[in-house]
Amino acid sequence: MASRHPTAFVMRDRNWHPPAYAPGYKTSVARSPRQALVAIQTPTPSELTGPTFGDLELGAHDNDLTLNYREGTARDGLPIGERIIVYGRVIDQFGKPMPDTLVEMWQANAGGRYRHSKDSYLAPLDPNFGGVGRTITDADGFYRFRTIRPGPYPWPNDPNSWRPAHIHVSVMGPSISTRLISQLYFEGDPLIPRCPIVNTIRDADAVETLVSRLDMPRSRSFDCLTYRFDIVTRGALQTWFENL
Structure with missing residues (x-):
């Protein structure tokens, strides 16, 4: 993502990111580029200008996935699963907050199934959970979602991949071309080091930028745990994104 401060442009370190061709992640074989990537040395107007979201009108529960899809209003109309809060801060490589940034998220339900026509996993759909939310960062770059902790699920990378x-997580930068998409994992999950997608990342520190941390002081007693996931958009400590 290009900085909102055009005089402070920092080139991306591509060694921080995994190779596009990673045979252990089988679908990368067919979709990886066959020609060398072209690096943009100087940002153009399309990287420095674009839509603004400070005036975007959001629904009352756009960032609350426990409420924005349920069919009823009684307690039995709430989604099934462990309620959690996910929050964090979007900053640039110099630690400056990125206010008025559109942050979107989507996920599987507590059973590990997406509300998608092509998801055929045997886990049931939750009639009160859509799995999609959005919010805008505040003046200090903070965002916040309330949701259900998603479940793991199998996928056909090999006979026993989970x-x-x-x-x-999607973060919209200062132009359409700077939309970034990544995945947030949870601290302590034993499946993280076993995941073929995660294992395409060669630097252990880069993997750590994708792991949210349990934040007990901000958890709600007798309600839900809280996880913090900060996003650094550029520079040496940038959060790794799938499409860079």
Whole structure:
């Protein structure tokens, strides 16, 4: 993501990111590029200008996935699963907050199934959980979601591959071309080091940028745990994103 401060442009270190061709992650074989990538040396107007979201009108529960899809209003209309809060801060490589940034998320339900026509996993759909939310960062770059902790699920990379519990996160930068998409994992999940997708990342420190941390002081007693996931958009400590 390009910085909102055009005079402070920092080139991306591509060694921080996994190779596009990673045979252990089988679908990368067919979709990886066959020609060398072209690096943009100087940002153009399309990288420095674009939509703004400070005036975007959000629904009352757009960032609360426990409420934004349920069919009823009684307690039995709530989604099934462990309620959690996920929050964090979006900053640039110099630690400056990124206010008015659109942050979107989508995920599987507590059983590990997405509300998607092509998801055929045997876990049931939850009639009160859509699995999609959005919010805008505040003046200090903070965002916040309330949701259900997603379940792991099998996928056909090999006979016994399982995805760790994860939430997809999208951050919209200062232009359409700087939309970034990644995945948020949960601290302590034993499936993280077993995941073929995670294992395409060669640097252990880069993997750690994808792991949310349990934040007990911000957890709600007798209600839900809280996890913090900060996003650094550029520089040496940048959060790794799938499409860079």
